[in-house]
Amino acid sequence: MVAISAVGLTKSYGDKAVLNGIDLTIPAGSVFALLGPNGAGKTTTVQILSTLIPADGGVARVAGHDLVREADGVRKAIGVTGQFSAVDNLLTAEENLLLMADLNHLRRREGRRRAEDLLRRFDLTEAARKPVATFSGGMRRKLDLAMTLVGDPKVIFLDEPTTGLDPRSRRTMWEIIRGLVADHGVTIFLTTQYLEEADQLADRIAVLDGGRIVAEGTAEELKRIVPGGRIRVQFADTVQLGAAAALFDYATADAEALRLDIPGDNSVITVKAVLDALDNASVRAESLTVETPDLDDVFLMLTGSTGVGVR
Amino acid sequence: MSASVSYAVSDSLTMLRRNLKHALRYPAMTFSVVMMPVMILLLFNYAYGDALGAGIGGGSYIDYVTPGIVLMAATAGSVATAVGVCVDMTEGIVNRFRTMAISRSAFLAGHVVGSVIQTVIALVLVIGAAFAMGFRSSAGPVEWLAAIGLLVFVILALTWISAGIGLVAKTPESASNTPLPLTFLPFIGSAIVPPDSMPTALRWFAEYQPFTPIIETLRGLLMGTPIGNSAWSALAWCTGLTLLGYFWSRSVFYRR
Structure with a gap:
């Protein structure tokens, strides 16, 4: 009804x-x-x-x-x-x-x-x-x-x-x-x-x-609706960040914040693959967080200034 | 149909109970409706009474001035109506009423009937104060009944007009200020002194404004002075103002 x-x-x-x-x-x-x-x-x-x-x-x-x-x-x-x-x-x-x-x-x-x-x-x-x-x-x-x-x-x-x-x-x-x-x-x-x-x-x-x-x-x-999650890795300096950025195809590096965002979900396999890749290349990471999209991302994307109707 | 009529009555009574509860719990407004006319009565009787009494050609001045001051109390009551309606309109409660299946006229009817009752009580107190100050009426029971009937009609007319003022006012402050000229209208009529003694322009206004025939009718009923055509003009004014206030308030309330 x-x-x-x-x-x-x-x-x-x-x-x-x-x-x-x-x-x-x-x-x-x-x-x-x-x-x-x-x-x-x-x-x-x-x-x-x-x-x-x-x-x-x-x-x-x-x-x-x-x-x-x-x-x-x-x-x-x-x-x-x-x-x-x-x-x-x-x-x-x-x-x-x-x-x-x-x-x-x-x-x-x-x-x-x-x-x-x-x-x-x-x-x-x-x-x-x-x-x-x-x-x-x-x-x-x-x-x-x-x-x-x-x-x-x-x-x-x-x-x-x-x-x-x-x-x-x-x-x-x-x-x-x-x-x-x-x-x-x-x-x-x-x-x-x-x-x-x-x-x-x-x-x-x-x-x-x-x-x-x-x-x-x-x-x-x-x-x-919004693109999937990401794995965010924090580094101590730009040298480590640069070395890490070379390892992943679609990663985006933020030189000022010294962090690298790698697209990926929160499964153990994905996280382990990232850590293994860093380890094999002897790159030292400070910390790692896994971020899944929340409604905030949806909201900001949908009600952004573009006004494009996403349906 | 009869169900909707009985709902209209019971909803109006519910609203009336609500307004009377407000008045009982917060008597400040009723108090001010009584106090102002009583203060003015005291002032005009004890402070200016001798001079003004001599000015109107002898006689007891309290007897002359009381009908006008009683009317002034009626106008003071209308200020309370405007404020009460406006407070409701500026708070969320009226929107709640509008989304309920209740008779649409109940809200205004409850306010108007509640205000009329409050103002009638105020007038009884003001008339009582006048008696205490030496006011004596020549009226018999029939004249008193007619006087009371006229006063209730006047109050009804003023209350409907004030309900409209309360509906269009943006804030309770402006709702309380807008009817103020009404309160002073009796002064530029025959309330305090006969219009004959006023400058020409003012006299012309005093003779044709609604309060003068109402005051003259009231004075005639209570003091036995000649009424003439005043009674008809008084009734015509009251009828006209009631209808105007009623249709105005209704259309504003339904539109908003």
């Missing part, structure tokens, strides 16, 4: 095009990450798919409802936690959750039950009766997500859910997000500018740049 599908979404503000035709197909029960630098159009995509703003062109269905013709159907099925916390600062955490229960037209008892449950799950029980204005950024974000969950949404949009959080709160958020998918089978549409976050959480990742999706796939698939 498909939870979110979009074809040719476009959006401009004045003569500035923010989205240049976005196509998406996200299966139900999966975590999808939209990865991109600031200004790529991530938030705009979320705003359109969550009925907050209309698209200029294209069609989309969320949870089986047309975005325009059945907007209320979409709204009933989704939950949105935006980049800027959408909590009522003048109310307590508990009151915020009960407000959501009322607006979801839950019965009083059911609303109380869910509020209590969420407070416990998100470790907010102790702070339940305190005004939200006194909360830390991490607590606020947790409450924000808890409010989103009161309505038991099928599809959850998380717009940069950990931006501005300290590493510890970020880990907590990740645990919560993983738990949602595991326990409740919801579909999560996540935007992030952190590669690690996408790598950690998402089943599929799309890289958004300049209003276009420039690559899409699993983390592994994306990593395969």
